[in-house]
Amino acid sequence: MQFFRNFFKSKFGVPVTLAFVALIGFAFATSDVAMNSTFGGIAGGERVAVVGDEKISSSDLTTAAASAVDSARQQNPTISMPVFIEQGGLDDVLDQLLERTAIAVYAKNNGLRAGDNLVNSEIMNIPAFRGADGNFDQEAYRQALASRRLTDAQVRDDLGQGLLAQQVLVPAAFGAKAPDSIIRRYAALRKESREGSIAILPSAVFAPSDDPSADALQKFYTANRGDFIRPERRQIRYFTFGAEQLGDRAIPTDAEIAAYYRENSAQFAAIERRTVTQLIVPTQQAAEAIRNRVRSGGSLEQAAREARLSTTTIDNATKAEFSSQTSSAVANAIFAAERGTVAAPARSGLGFHVARVDAIDRQAARTLDQARSEIRAALEVQKRRTALTDLAELVDGLIQEGAALPEIAAEVGAQVQTTPALTAAGAVYGTQTRAPDAILPALQTAFEMDEGEPEITEIPPGGTFLVFETADITESAAAPLAEIRDQVIAAYRLSEGSKLAKAAADRVLERLKDGQTLAAAIRAESKPLPAVDSINLSRQQLEQSGQRVPAPLALMFSMAEGTAKKLEAPSNAGWFIVDLENIETGTLADNDPALEQTRRELAQLFGREYAEQMRDAIKDDVEIERNETAIEAVRKALLGER
Template sequence: MLQFFRSFFKSKIGLAITFVFLGLIAFAFASSDVANTGMFGGVAGGERVAVVGDERIDSAELAQSAGSALDRLRQENPSLSMPAFIAQGGLEEVLDQLIARYSISTYAQRFGLRAGDNLINSEIRQIGAFRGPDGNFSADAYNQALAAQGLSDAIVRQDIGSGLLAQQMLTPASFGATIPRSLATRYARLFKERREGAIGFLPSGAFFPDSDPSAAQLQAYYQENRGDFIRPERRVIRYALFGEDAIADAIAPTDAEIAARYEENRAQYAASESRSFTQLIVPTQAAAQSIRQRVAGGASFEAVAQEAGFRASTLADQSRADVADDASPGVAQAYFAAARGAITEPTRSALGWHVARVDAVETAQGRSLAQVRDELAATIREEKRVRALVDLAAQIEERIDDGETLTAIAQDLDLEVRNTRPVTADGGIYGTQGETIAEEIAPVLATVFQMEESEPQVGEVARGETFAV
């Protein structure tokens, strides 16, 4: 049989038939290509789904608007899926909103209304979400906000421009609008209207069908209410937790680290003295000496200062360095040389002549390395723990980027791999009543529902304490 076909295709008649057949195949491909293009109103490939005036609404804009609408609804209903959104009429509603927006813009432009770039820019600058830390418009904040919502600058400007055109049209039309008096009168009479009647109760058992619904009835009901039977998006989570246990050997402080930290903060652990004073600053040494002599003789420091036309001030919990910085090293020396309750020797600074009474003296004994060892060890251990956890999370992310699997990483770090039952975006276990996901993985649930399948990521479960991969 094969030999027959080979001989036939080598003959002149066979060659002619072959070329005709190949031509038909080529024509069929060409026809299919033309039929599949969007030249005749198809919506594939970003072609139009509606036309308003000279403006086209293409499928790409419709898809982006539908996605944004779904994201907004998911803030209230995290388990809502795109099929359910479409089944509930969401896509038609989004398309109606787009058509209405384009209609208003087209109608406004037809009558000479405009929303220029400067007006749109001023509106953008007034939006609080686009302001930086200084309260002014920030291009970085603007771009980040658009990226978070999956929007482009052109789309945002178009939306704002349409809104401005709508304001220019609708605000004047609604200004001072009132309903007709005849309609208001009829509406007011409704509050005084009273009616009498009778109510008859029809028990459902009187007309309840005797037989079960047929397959056709069930199918018809399903088609009318199929949106109620769309299952929410659900995911099975496979994860491993890691925390301090994974780095316990690497965070123990050494004797050298504790000693080095003590040396760095030796001044903090040295003996210290702080004092409180009542002081007076006068312009001359003679005045300061006179005040000192009178107070030393038994007069009140405050009364002497008031008689001299001055007002005493108080300094609480001052160290020697504090006084030296505020006045001068000489003043500090005089203040800390006097005994408690004594009057200091007059000493000069850039402000004048100082004389003071020592009101209180507080001393703190110095602490040795042995005394603060536990305190330093706890501080160093906590610092190393936080740093080691962050480093480990970064290392795991690098291993994931290199293609390593969750199982391999868990085996290497001696982590337990756990699996959940199918869960929905709101944390519920699919197919159960009120059962929810384990608390240990709940904080990263939002991240899980943004991930691609079989592409692990590292998420923070408890800030600075526990991570999940």
């Protein structure tokens, strides 16, 4: 080693060392070129795709996939990344990334821009980023991004691409309309009715009763692992604390009660409140005339109607409140009058008030002893709130110091509890039992936490605090075959039954071709099958139902008259046979409202179609190169595979 050190310091060693360093750099550069002119590095490198000159990194795809799963959880709380990927979600996310990037590249190549000011304007207009005053709030913006694990740069880039897409696609779809001949044709379809029949061949009827061989079951399980993915489950440790942990800290002393009485003496002084009905007129002469009329036995309301005015009522107000709502002169006049009489007219900024005193509520002053129970109750609420806040701050401090959950619970005198394994939907895994009510407000947060990191939150509507942590995480994955053998066998039987039901459906279709009715063709099967349903419906009836049209009915309304088709039911449930016997076309007047409705709907449909065609044309125009190796690496990383 000393020899090499001395050599590197010599006049011959220095140039040799520099040449060696240069050789290493050249080797790195050439190896990168040799790997791929576009992609580089181990397992395809960081780039999952290149769109034009824009590169989409593996972190971009990972972030987009995580965001998509978060969004999907708004509808399905138990969905996990493996389930999302199994359902093709990652492919959809990548396609969206490629499309958005292609549109942005095309827009920039054609001189369109989305500058910082335009992006800033979009950010400021997003409601989630506004504060309590309705204006953009930097802290709200930061918290919203942190909750979605996004950076400012990512948000700005996404908004910029969206603005470019608007500039490209909106003009393509704007002003789209359909020819009148097409409008009339589609409007006439609304009046159409169809008659036929639908039969179902359930897989369960044809399913084998024998258990499959171990080899067949294993092959079926391997091919359908995605159907047996369990949701992520978490056990949560928690405790709650509230007023029961405060002891005598929330009980006010006699000295505190006396001090409160002194500091709020106006609250316990004698007070008078009055309810009045009043009429406001522009002149004093008019006010005096109305007052005299009422004093002579007339009605204030009748006088108001004759003058084409209206009366108003002020309920149970003090003299100070009357003064603030009207004027001090009006308040003095009202409180000088007796109950049931009309006060002397007095002026405010609105005019002269003619006020009738309807009710008087006088409350005498209260002594300390008389007000003691009321003061004690008020102070208990105040002291309880303060003591709970102090206790919560103590707990938060212990959390920041890294104290364990049992230590924190012991400090406040609470008992730690542990939930069974829970799903993100708030159910005990494998049962219909709900999670404990105390943990439900924090469940979403608990499914975003790492293990052993306590947090504190207040349980609405207040008065109780929850301290919780994730105790155990079971990742979403396909259940081992040994644990769900019966479930897999049932699914295998249903799958085999679906194959046999399909063969039966083909036989039924052959009988229909020979002229048999659907009912007769179904009866010809050796298995006991459900009766055939006769259908006679119009399109308007389907639309008015307000529900999603069942797939067999949707098929019936897309078939040609006199034909029959088969349709697979979801989840290997069986096969439908749809037999369309007759189509009745409806009549359409020139002024039928359906024409205008169809015109609007087709305009929207044509606009979407033009925009879709524009997207396809852009993707053909902008060169897109995918790195399947890197994409597969991201897929495995998201699934937790090596």
